[in-house]
Amino acid sequence: MEHTIQSNITNYKNQLKSYIETQNEQALYKAEKLSKSFIKNNILPEEIVNIHIQALEELYPNLSEDIRNSMGFLLETMIAYGLAHQEMQHLKEEQYALRSEIQVAANMQNTFLATEKPNIKGLDIGAVTVPMHQMNGDYYYFVKGNDGTLGIAIADVIGKGVPAALCMSMIKYSMDSFSEESMNPKMILSNLNRVVERNVDPNMFITMWYAQYLPQEGKLQFASAGHEPGFYYNSHKGTFVEMEAKGLVLGVLPTTSYEQYELELAPNDMVVLLTDGVTECRCGDRFIETEEVLEVIKKYAHLPAQQHVERVYKHFYNMQDFELKDDFTLIILKKSV
Template sequence: MSNSISIFFNLYLESGDETNLYQLKKWSDEVLAYGISPDEVVAIHRKALLSQSTKVSNSMVLALEILMTVMITYGTDFRQSLMIKEKQMELQTEIKKASKIQRKLLETKVPQTDYLEIGICHQPAHQLSGDLYHFNENNGGISVCLADVIGKGVPAALIMSMLKYAMLNTPDTIKSVNSLLSYLNDVTVEHLSENMFVTMFLGVYDKLNGSFKYSSAGHEIGFFYQAETGKSQDLYAKGLILGIQKEEVYREYEQMLQIGDIIIILSDGVTETRVADGFIERSELKRLINKYHCLPAQAIVDQVYHSLAALQDFKLYDDFTLIVLKRVR
């Protein structure tokens, strides 16, 4: 590479042919790719100039030596920047691998039943998601979980995997949603690092009596749409976020569902949709739910997501997870 630059540099000095100058410009575009530092470029320039038969003034030589000396420090920084760029590329490759593994570990099957429609939209803001959702179907009905780690990146991904493993290995003695939340809280306290916490919503729909029992650990408040009145209201629940203290007791709430009624569960990436003067109002979410309530559950989710995404030019600032449960029988 350096020999090629010298050749074309000499040819241009001797002939003044702009074809050789153009070739030098072409090589200069590849200097970064070949890792030639600025001081090396100046040294090549000096060597080519001194090799000319025409006498070069002493002041010109001194000027080039000064420039080369200055460029040595700059060249060191240049080489360091190349090393950092290479490490960043390696890190991106590792993150892509971790993202693929995370998706596999957190994979969950969305139940398909004739009594309850389920719609889900999960859009991570980055390659690694800080949101976890999970479904489980049994003879009695369907359970649903939505969790959000306060913190992102690899640590959040590891916490999600830990919680998923804990849910899949829950002791048989745990029967209610609030006792399960207490169990997961103890697991979180034991294994979570400092300054990292988890919000979580747990719910169970009973297909026999149409009840939806749920508990929350500091999670974003959802919504309940009542078909009879055509109105949406907050699905109120409160509780301490996971990871603060052991043996926390959580309250269990209950909401009865009639045919057409809808439960909406969401992460804060939904309520923190950005608009010109801040974040979207919850009243706007209620309006969208009321507008699309007659659609199937998945269509409701899709319409709400596209409506909110359009408000912020389809740029996500946080993980977006929206779940809709709609009783149809």
């Protein structure tokens, strides 16, 4: 080890002397090769400075005290720099590993929580969900019954990241386990409430809006567990009406019951379901008003449902300077003629 250090000092001293005497490009090229050798041998910055000091002292034994002191100052600075640099590299490696793990978790979430839009006669369905970060705290799910009915769930975990994704996975698989006889909205929410209350951290709550569409009757039954209200668009009047539904968020009390509501859809009527990432979009420093959201939704109402939700999303994404402030989920149901 001592031989290696002395060899480094001797080599560095010779290169330094050559550059001081000639100051030509060839000497600089040799210095570049020397620096690559230091990197290869894991020579730290402060060690290089120390080698420089020793080389100077050998080349110039009568070096002034001021120069010696300045080099000592540089050495201490580089020691501190080296420690900080090592810590930063360690944090970068940890951050990279965490980012990789989150990406794997996000891919798993996309797989586990995937849902397909079913074909329901007389109903055009559009759905879009985009996470603010890699993991999505929003969730939507479609359940087609054997009798032709359609269950629609939209939910939002109060919390983000991996825990939120795990909650959503539990919600999905719980719904899959319920019998078809218990698929009406108030029963779905009551059953899920018990699951969440027993299995989820008390500091984490889930809001949910669940509906069941009865195609033969053209009716939509729905209930809410503290979720953003949906909106009903009456095509005859050309107006939106808030679909207010009261209910406690999932997981607060084990015996919570939920009230069920019903709405009859006429041809060209529309139902809008969303999360607060839509209603709380920002334009500059202000939150946009609900009326503004509905105006944008109405603007693209002539489009097929899937194109409709995608254009609305792009509108608000662009409006927020291409940076979401929250997870964004929007579902639009259109009754066909």
